[in-house]
Amino acid sequence: MHLFLLLILHATAAVGQIDPAHCRYALGMEDGRIRDEDITASSQWYETTGPQYARLNREEGEGAWCPQGQLEPSDTQYLQVDLGRLTFLTVVGTQGRYARNSGNEFARAYRLNYSRDSVLWKSWKSRLGKEVIQGNKNAYESVINDLHPPVIARHVRLIPVTKPSTAVCMRVELYGCPWDDGLISYSAPEGQLLMAPGYPVASLNDSTYDGAHERRRLLGGLGQLTDGVVGLDDFLVTRQLQVWLGYDYLGWRNDSLGAPGHVEMDFLFDKQRNFTSMKVHSNNMFSRGVKIFSSVTCWFKPRLIASWEAEPVTFKTVLDDRNPSARYVTVPLRRRAARALRCRFFFADVWMMFSEISFQSEDTILPTLMTLSVTPSPASEGSTATPAPTTADPSASGRPDDGNTPILIGCLVTIILLLVIIIFLILWCQYVCKVLEKAPRRILDEEVTVRLSSCSDTIVLQTPPVPPRSGHTATGPTSTDPHYERVFLLDPQYQNPAVLRNKLPELSQSAEASACGGGYAEPDVTQCTPHQGFHGPAPHYAETDIVRLQGVTGSNMYAVPALTVDSLTRKDISAAEFPRQQLVFREKLGEGQFGEVHLCEAEGLPEFLGEGSPLPDGDGCSVLVAVKQLRPDATSQARNDFLKEIKIMSRLNDPNIIRLLCVCVTSDPLCMVTEYMENGDLNMFLSQREMESTLTHANSIPSVSLSDLLHMSVQISSGMKYLASLNFVHRDLATRNCLLDRRLTIKIADFGMSRNLYSSDYYRIQGRAVLPIRWMAWESILLGKFTTASDVWAFGVTLWEIFTLCKEQPYSLLSDEQVIENTGEFFRNQGRQIFLYAPPLCPPSLFELMMRCWSRDIPDRPTFEGLYQALRPHVGP
Template identity: 90%
Template sequence: MHLFLLLILQATAAFGQIDPAHCRYALGMEDGRIKDEDITASSQWYETTGPQYARLNREEGDGAWCPAGQLEPSDSQYLQVDLGRLTFLTVVGTQGRYARNSGNEFARAYRLKYSRDGQQWKSWKNRVGNTVMEANKNAYASVINDLHPPIITRYVQLIPVTTLSTTVCMRVELYGCPWEDGLISYSTPEGQLMMPPGYPIASLNDSTYDGQHEKRKLFGGMGQLTDGVVGLDDFLLTRQYHVWPGYDYLGWRNDSLVTQGYVEMEFVFDRQRNFTSMKVHSNNMFSRSVKIFSSVSCSFKARLITGWEAETVEFNTVLDDRNPSARYVTVPLNRRTAKSIRCRFYFADVWMMFSEISFQSEDTVIPSQMTLVVTSPSVNEENTISTTPKTANPSASDPPDDGNTPILIGCLVTIILLLVIIIFLILWCQYVCKVLEKAPRRILDEEVTVRLSSCSDTIILQTPPVPPRSSHATGPTNTDPHYERVFLLDPQYQNPAVLRNKLPELSQSAEASACGGGYAEPDVTQCTPHQCFHSNAPHYAETDIVRLQGVTGSNMYAVPALTVDSLTRKDISAAEFPRQQLIFREKLGEGQFGEVHLCEAEGLPEFFGEGSPLPDRDGRSVLVAVKQLRADATSQARNDFLKEIKIMSRLNDPNIIRLLCVCVSSDPLCMVTEYMENGDLNMFLSQREIESTLTHANNIPSVSLSDLLHMSVQISSGMKYLASLNFVHRDLATRNCLLDRRLTIKIADFGMSRNLYSSDYYRIQGRAVLPIRWMAWESILLGKFTTASDVWAFGVTLWEIFTLCKEQPYSLLSDEQVIENTGEFFRNQGRQIFLYAPPLCPPSLFELMMRCWGRDIPNRPSFEGLYQALRPHVNQ
């Protein structure tokens, strides 16, 4: 039984938090899981256009729901859906009435209202306050709108909006996943303004809260603490665009009137639950007087109408004054039963900031010790409630319990069966996870054409008919028919372990293309994981990617084996720098055996003297990046670190990050490289708009098209230099391009080690992390990393630049679907999904990107060719 409970807790914890990027499953309008009686409307034109016909991609009745009469701009006709339970709703899809080419009515826009109890209705609005979403432009195409922020609800109303008198009809699908937390509201003091000298003003309020706001307190609603968006280490930075500094956090000051040493929050749930833990994501930027809470005290109520129980749960945190990273703090709640929880979070510094709070509870409510004890002294032992069966004969006055025995036995049998099913599912999931480590996930059953849009959250999906699956089809089947991804690819199943059997041309074409075309040295036949993955025969990713990243969590360049083996200690040309002159400023990231720090190097210009490689600093301090090997690193990691120093010491190009000096005379081993004032290119561009009259008039940070082209040329120049040395980068992206104040770019390899960009990497369980959205098909399917695969990544990097890094590549596809898409690139049957052409990108430049993403490796351009093609576009 203890094992059963442990397995239940593990399964519950795994689903205790929701990631909006992955919570995108169809909830049942199209496939009928949402019943007709759960779909209602304010009116209908005919019986055959009733609400039960408002199902996406279905054409029963007259093809859709249509409200009665012409819709006027002042009307509030609605379609209402009861989801049957609390749901985390992330996406809404709509269509018009097509009716087999006989209808042409659709809604061009709509609003959303939602309710968690069916009584109190709230209007949805996006993060900048808009309530209207764009919908359809014709009667047949599906339009998918992401909800930013997502909502937690059971009932949803879609209200078509029009500016002219017109007829509208709608078909709908809703996407999301069950809200397992059960939280239906939280109450908290309002957030406050932070006005630090020398920094932007941070507004730490709950901007999406949907409850009441009175007397500097929020109550009766939900907001940013439950939207699935986790704040960054620096609270002034945000994951959303066009919002203010501090947006992702709710924060309070210690000495304000509403706090008085602690912040009190109350949480109300849908029913009684046995709570195992509470997870609080808290900021810890102690350099700006922000720390996680020092302790927390939680009280419990089994019912809302009763008082708070006397016994509380206390928890003291371990404060961290060395690592400024934001983190989750898990508070054990000792399986206490409650429907409401009140927690007081005590300050450890001037400020306290939270971005997410979630609760984990057992599915079965087992009454805790407190609820069994009767505290009133006037109640005798006979009146005490007992959960154990009586052993004595019942008296004549006792009611017979024959009717309860079968119910009790049935409940016990049901519980046992549920436990057996849970154990079976956990074991099955573990087996499937092991299989998925070695193969891309199964490609799902439907195929769609996706048109991505850069300027909104709207995309168009046109779904062609799917032929019925034959009874002898092979490959794994969908184990959960109730959940289907929104963005679907190809029905064929791809497994790299059997690719050569299923696709005979792989062993020939991949061998010829992945190693040929002038991208691989012909004499390189045997390589280690830290060297280039050139070989004479195809080999699979699982044999090579185990050591993809370096010991500090960064990429570490790959070079031919012969070149590396010929290096010795005397090849380290970098000088020894006094480590006591390195002053720590910030931790940029970490890996398994090392860390990357941002430091100030005192006296570095004087250390170099005449001929210093440093640019003119105008008297300002010199910022450097310091890679440091941990004291507990293995001997292999130590050797790899020295090898990386040797490799870095050979690089000398204006557009490659430079190794300045080292600290290797004593432990810990350190290498000191350049660091640029403007940080990485991804962060720089994402905070800017394209130059225009409006940006000049409002002093909005901007870049010109010429700037973007100049950046592209510099990156191609740096990669041309690496290619000339047969160096393979393997992680080229804007996050790995640093920028100084003169817009000079230097290619680096810090991106993988930074928490800020963790979502850009796909983690293979127990093994490496891969930047799959930037990787060529042969790198994902075959584990081959060559200069040609760097060319592919360069094409994606260009795409990032000309979208101003406003979104992640393939942002509407999950990691698994990105992997599945690489199979389409290999098959080359016209089903692969390409990145769209950015609006800022000249057509000739997008054609160059498409050449970088060529299926046939020898046909991709070289970096020399890319540099020569881009250079004429820049005004010299």
């Protein structure tokens, strides 16, 4: 039996706690994974404006969902989406009806309703109680709204809101991740106020609970214990801004409950599960009378109409009076099968506070050997102590029940046989997996097509249909290219960097030389010299270096020589101190673990900087700037990294690189102010345009010319040439990181990584690191090696984006895992690697330049100086 339990625990992976900062994946409106029949609406104007057309960035039908008639302020029209399973929903994106410039209807605001069972609907409210979400200002731009708090739902309704009577249309994308925890509600006593002499009042209530409040008890909902926000060590300090003290915790006082000594909570799940453990994040600030619970006892109910099982699970914690840190307490649940749990948490001090509770369970429901008698529910009247488990006593009756004995023996024999069969299947599966791992991976020649076709000298006016930009493989009609079906045998181990280093054979001398030659290597990345082999299995996946790709505010961090990033203080900063009260917030561009990027207006900045200012000509009063701001709760390491980033940015002075203008570092929060261009990023700019042609269109869609695209390419190569001259490595070059002004001047920026809009362009390694793998060279993915040569590779992909007018994501017909495996083909160099196809808009000579950027061997790639010289003659003086 012990062997059986051990095998099951190893065979099934427990689900971890969801992190809202990483749970931001498109759920399938745009790419078609959400089916048409799962999208419904209260009404529709025409068949061609039905709910199935409410897909972000898609323009089928008449271009969007439009409810019937003019929308009145009192109307409640809705678009409903069935996500197919319980989902942790974090972000909503909306657009209006553009329909290639023939439509101009959009929702300026909307409300969000959601349901976990399609019967009971709940209204989303912000942490401050607001129900209305700001929508769109025009028909074509998408507006991305974070849900604070996130919600757990299967069914979602978007309800447009309007003040005047107007026509409204919507396109939508929902973002989040599966709610594998399975918890659909918890019930508990209401939180209480903490009023202690000498301390401010802390309200420890569950402010986002979406169930009922009856008789000072929370019933039938979910709230802050499942929002993914973990409380800090000091419960008076909150992670959210503009909320009350104690906001992150739900807490109770020992002597204020009807049943003193413990807190009783019920947990209801979507289906029966085998529970392996429960994780409870608890505060332990014992200096203020707060401790983790001393013990917990849990009862189990296999079905909703069943009684609570007699035998509970009891767990005693080890109390810590030396370390006041908040911590997770893991309670083993012994793989008990249940649909509902009832747990009593016993006080260890005056107060007990929780910020998160999660459950680890297995989908396979196995029988649990239980005692035969059943006790009443542990919540019986007047019960305050833990009920003692009871067992069947053979001496209670005069003689054993001979009629039931054969039945019991038969049941036990059946259970034992089932266990033996399961053990055999598990051992057989493990054996088969080992055999498959040793077998070489074969790719059929007819399944691989390297798209190397050169393009015509004639500019093609209309590009063929392409799938939408998304981090997922398209599932619509555009994904039926047979050359991209089953290109690779996918291996889930590519999700694990520790396993990836053993996936490929040892580096050959040529691969070693190409990986080590040319360009600047970041100081901490594994080093090697020519004619010297790697030690240990190769290639090396430098995960610790890749994690540092993202800075403290979410933007990517340049890789720079070690001499430029030595430790420094505020006194070492040469940038001028700007009055922070003259920064007027416009919108949040993005965020990271310890900071945010804001779009602001800087009042009086031209006069502040004086003559020689890099700012464009304006009214002299205020200009748009990007402000990177460090949160007050950032760690000391994050603060030091932020100051290092300021020093790095202060060295940059080139007309095609975003420059640091000034700082606000004399007080918290620390801020750096950089340039921002009024036309936004190049990706958004080009995706809304078409190529100039001799044909005239009834709808005047903005256009660009071939000379415009070449001019943009030259500017990017010029800016990267400047970075390369300083031995700076950008590591995230793409059109999303190129900003554009009204004169089509480009400046290379660094905060595309922090923007929710481009989250699908990044691949996450076990939720910790984000990688722009579709722009990365093979040695960056497999070796963790970022150099100027890997920036050249990304420049080739950026050129490809420009000449496709950013209508398609690179390798759009390959999944993220297939892109990673394709880099393995570059490493093997057996002619099976897949290249990006030639854009119809580009001249053949330019595509040949792109192909040189994607050379497998680093010495074969051009330098940025060579790229600039090759592109410069194509642009007039």
